[in-house]
Amino acid sequence: MITTAAMAAAVLAPLVAAMFTAAVGWRPIAAWSSVAASLAILTSGIVLAANVGAGHVYAGGHLLRADALAAVMTIVIGSVGTLATWGSITYLDAELRHGHTTPARARTYGILVPAFLAAMALAVLAGNLGLTWVAVEATTIATAFLVGHRRTRASLEATWKYVIICSVGIALAFLGTVILYFASVHAGGAGGAAAAGGGDGGGLDVDTLTANATHLDPAVTRLAVVLLLLGYGTKAGLAPFHTWLADAHSQAPAPVSALMSGVLLAVAFTTLLRVKVISDLALGPGFLRTGLLIMGLGTLFVAALLLVAQRDYKRMLAYSSLEHMGLLAVAAAAGTELAIAALLLHVLAHGLGKSVLFLSAGHLQLAHGSTAIADVRGVLARGPLLGAAWAAGLFALLGFPPFALFASEVGMARGAADAKLAVPLAAALVAVVIAFVALTLHGGTLLLGSAHPEQPSLRLSAAAAAPLVAGVVACVAIGVVATPLDHLLTTAARLLTP
């Protein structure tokens, strides 16, 4: 019963916040309603984590379904969502003060951000792959006007590319879903009118697909899996369809970039993990592994090389997300229990660290009116708190202990080694080292470089600093006291490595 309430709350609370903002406009109470909705998602995730154990629970027939993986992802959405919506308050107020936005656009922002959160919660809690698809496409639509929030030429360009590329990618995933459904119906899953009558997904139900996986026609399933990999890979930012990512992240308002980087990519990737279970059972583990390795390593190298020449700090953060998605793909290819558990820890830690960095980047952009690294130097001297937050986020992202990315990267590497993926692992390490050096140099320049004397002071108000501090504390906390998470992550990983 409590799990039903938790699942319903995760999807409905943000929708209520969206409707509330639509009714009252952008004002403090509306802004805080989004934060409350994010906290509700976080609470739901914790409740689900405490109650699902190694099994799964349903709500609304088989419409919603939660297991340990869904609980982990709900926690990620809730925690990153809390930071992003909290950071949005001062961000939007400053934009309004500077005349970068209008009250009407601020209201749209206040409606779309919680709608975006609801769509992501639905994507991870959906009981069938079709509904997951609907929710992932809904995230594209909800974020379109968020990316174009500033209404400049560049943001319009980024929005158009984002909407078209992601919609086409996700359309391919739908074709894959349809073909998988066809295979499932022929393997005994309910199809046609039989499934249509009930409110559930019939042959698209995750459990039905997993149970019937060994009976799926291999040739048809292969076609479906390739399309699903390309489709969700596009949305997860995997090469060669990554081109939308840096444009969208650099143009979107900073808190939205944090949400896209920290959660949206991971939500799309989680769907691939679900597909992987089915694919491994139906086609053997080698099939999807090859695809994930090619796309993962490709993504890692593209990201590393583009990081080297980067001059824009928001694009730099976007390419760093690309790098981390590449790592996730390699870890998923390894597919051992350790690798998957580390992957999930990585998703959470990266989401939090990246949020701190994007929120800091938002303050830098507001103060300087520029996203060029060259225009924004010596941050630590001009604003010690903002500089410290940036440094902490950067250290977290680079994988220094005590931050959790250290443990997760070691775990993923050991998992890849266990899976006898020595050569891909070595290649991935080369890319990671290149990215590490590039990020250190660019991030360091921004932090410690010599500032022009006329550059603005970067003192943050207490309201603006609070979400940053909370984010840093969260990053350290999951690095130092990860024990309560260990069990959850291992359980989730066990579900994905049957």
Add this chain to the structure above:
Amino acid sequence: MSSHTYTSLLYLASGVLLLSAVGIVWGRPLRVAVRLLAAQGAALAAIPVLGGAYRHDWYLLGVGLAVCVLRAAVLPGLLARLVPPPVGLTDPREQTGAGERHETGPLLGTSASLMVTAGAVVLAYAVGQPLVALDPSPSTRAAPVALAVVLMGVLLLVTRRRAVSQIVAFLTLDNGIAAVAFLLTSGVPLVVELGASLDLLLFVLVTQVLTARMRVKFGGTDLGELQELHE
């Protein structure tokens, strides 16, 4: 309806689906493309309507009618509002350029596009082999045609440079996918069908607003103008 009539009409609908896609690849005037898209939506809707009538499946018939309303009327109607009326009917005060009525300078010429289209059909039959092998029913045999429409949608997307052309291209792709779904499994579960239709409608509304904004900011909708963001 006899099984023979059903099969013939099903193949006729698939044929119209394919021909309308070829027509979109062939033609330049955007107004024509939008009309062809409406015809394509009607042909797509005919697949579930025929299936429903043949098997006396009222649910499928209802879905077919809903698909017809959405894809043959609502979506093309929304798109038509983005294409200025033909010369002569234009309000002289309106300063929209002629380029807004035609696809200008696509990256691939007409004859080359049509040849690629022929290749796409062959490729679709090759890719669709496993589908037909799993269930050699009349409707599955038509599925490669729908796959060909998907491929043509992709072709249009990568070669066309007008915002409206790209929306038409995306809808062609999506019609192809919906046709695959109806031909293979008589559609997807209801909740997915509803969600997907809502997403599609919102997609068109969002891109419609973006196209209008592009006209204001760029003075046109040539996507070749979108060159500010790059590495």
